[in-house]
Amino acid sequence: MYSVVVGIGNPLLGDDAVGLEVVKRLKEKNEKNVDTKLCMAGGLELAETIADYDLAIIVDAVKGIDGVKEISIDDYKESVANHDISFPSAYRILSKYIRMPKVRIVGIGINNIEMKEEISDETKEKIPVAIKFIKKILEEENELVGES
């Protein structure tokens, strides 16, 4: 199974970049059959990025949740700035034409988005938790298709 883990965020917006940081660190671990990508926008761009994979794990900063949690596609409401159409809409549209992967979304709770290039210490603590969470999802999905 070919999977992609996509980090979403803007590196100029403080904690909003935590999804990018998680995926950068995951990339260093060289997971087998797992690509990593970074995206600054959701919506159509994100949907196009994950096309043709078997599984896509999207990692994004989300306001209004605590810790690290999985969220459904329909609840994935544009936590990053600058979108065209929403990701749920884009996913549904592209699904009509091209092979779209199973999607699982990992939300990392943050409090504020402000213009700076550093992630707060509070949010940094969630990075290893998120990586563990992603690995667990990959294991689950591999088991489902009989790979290990």
Add this chain to the structure above:
Amino acid sequence: MKVSCNSKICINPITRLEGHGRIDIILDENGRVEKAYMIIPELRGFEKFCQGRKAEDMPIITSRICGVCPEAHHMAAAKALDMAFNVEPPKTAKLLRELLYNAYIYYDHCLHLYYLGGIDVLLGDVPKEERNVIGLIKKFGVEIGKEVIKHRRYAMEIVKILGGREIHPVAAIPGGVSKGINEEEREEIRKKAESCVKFALKSLEIFKDVFNSKRWNELLGLDKIQTYYMGLVDEKNRVNYYDGDIRIVDPDGKEFAKVKTKDILNYIEEHVEEWTYVKFPYLKQIGWKGFIDGKDSGIYRVGSLARLNVADGMNTKHAMEEFKEFRKDGIVHETFGYYYARLIEMLNAAERMLDLVEQDEIVGNDLRNMPNEPNEGVGVVEAARGVLIHHYKLNNDGLVEKVNLIVATTNNNAAINMSVANTAKKVIDKGEINDILLNKVEAAFRCYDPCLACASHALGQMPLIVNLYKGKKFYRRLEKNV
């Protein structure tokens, strides 16, 4: 300006657009529209964030203002630095930059025509659940949807080949570009550009079915404002998105000014209103006379409609033929004319890609001239949605001292407010409002393909909340995407 009202309708924020905005419609005692305003409530302070940074980082940093048109900010920044460092890029670098830029114009227009505002033209007053690409597929078939995806993708892949990255390119640097292309990449671009030309012609066919219908006349009748227009033109006064002089024409189409980009800020002043962070640029020599059109009002428009109004022609064959048709009766003031102009530009961008990729120097190795001492620079490009100005002052160490960005949506701010007010007055009567009517008001706004994230440098989500007030009392709330 303080807004006091008896009754107020808020469209907050507007859907199918970038960023975060709201429309307030003020009703009189009889429920007729008195005034309407577009309000953008947040400020991000991007200019301040850039102060003290290394000048050469600006093309990367500014491209992250917005996920919609990073190429425009990237290129405006690079051009501002060319001027600030007093360096002229070699011919190959200029060709590569322009090629990348036309690919951006193509995919951006494709997005707006088929996913965003174009839906208003192609589908009309359909129920809201069909007012999207799914509705488009239902009406025009699955094949057209596939073509849209394929050609948007082609143009983005061309950007990736030239820019180093698909979104947020990194190739343009002061004095040139950091990477060239080889023969194999050139051939790939050529094939994709050829296909893009065919799809642009097909797109014109599809939209022209609507342009020949009664409904198109209704749409054109929603808003017509006689403003000045501003856009980049080449030495023959043809549309150019990447480079040239700025031409301004008056509402009769007569040239008001043709200026070097470095001098454009001498022509623009910015008016401020209390109810929005976004300023209202106007022509300094004419002056701010309020939200009114005509020769005595300094309000101007930018974007596809403006570009085709300031130009004497297009620099490619088929687009030129369409241009003649578009301008057969002179200047086009109808706001929905933005769509026809956008289609012509989509064709022009594809044809121009082909022209550029055919040039021998496109595969040259002379990619950069070295910068000189840092100073001050103005970079101007045509973002898909209009004139984008980056103005930097650098210190002796090459660090950014001052940044001023005037983005396309800001240039159109006054006109957008007028279009929203005009349309609201036409479609809302006796305070009666429903989803279809609200969508018409939004549609007037969407003609400009505005990017509110750029204009306000704001963050936000895009639910739609409609609050109705009568006699200052809240009595109804409509929601979508909340």
